Amino acid sequence: MSNQAPPSPHLDTDANTDTDSELPAAQDEVKTQEPRLWCDKGWTARVIKNDDDEGWAVAMYQDGQAEPALVGPWTMGRDKKNPKPLDANAFGTLVKTASEVIRRHEQQLHATLHKTLFVNLPAATIKVNLDIVPDEDDPYALLSAYDDMGEQLAQVKVAASFKLSRSSAEAWIENGYSKPR
Incomplete structure (x- = not known):
């Protein structure tokens, strides 16, 4: 039988159930659990030779x-030549450590691209945001002001290199709220 044949127009559940319905599930649950390679739950761990030593x-x-x-040192096996095999x-x-590294990287990127400060005026406190848009061709930033109620007072496009400080x-x-030079 060819795998490229169109499905039969009649309901032949015995013929189609054993092959077609199991393929997607098998592909979704592919796990590799080898001594130097584990793949599961969206992650792959690969034990590699450390070039530095x-x-x-x-x-x-x-x-x-x-x-x-994440790349980190791996434990030697009992023979002191080969790596210890991966296990569950x-x-x-x-996975937990690599996920944390990614989360911290995302937090650091967010902190780099989004700045907020508050300016206390006699009549109100103004929240000022600077949101950098890291476009490859034309990076820019949006400078925004909000009142105490969260209503936007102004927004202007500025250079991505704009430095938000209390004085600026x-x-x-x-x-x-005219565009800074």
Whole structure:
């Protein structure tokens, strides 16, 4: 039988159930559990030779990513030549650690791209945001002001290199929210 044949127009549940319905489930649940390679739950752990010395390292890749999220030293086996084999506990710990590295990276990126400060005026407190848009061709930032109720007072497009400080925010407010130079 050819795998490329169209499905039969009649309901032949015995013929189609055993092959077609099991393929997607089998593909979704593919796990690799080898001594130097584990793949599961969107992650791949690969034990590799450490180029810096005679030891071993482990690299954690998130599915779809070309670069590892985490690379760290790996334990030598009892023979002191080969690496210790991966196991379920080690893999779980590596997934948790690599996930934390990614989360911290995302937090750091967010902190780099989004700045907020408050300017206290006699009549109100103004919240000023600077949101950098890291476009490859034309990076820019949006400078926004909000009142105490969260209503937007103004928004202007500025250079991605704009430095938000208390003095720059105060000057922007004093100039009636006109685009800073």
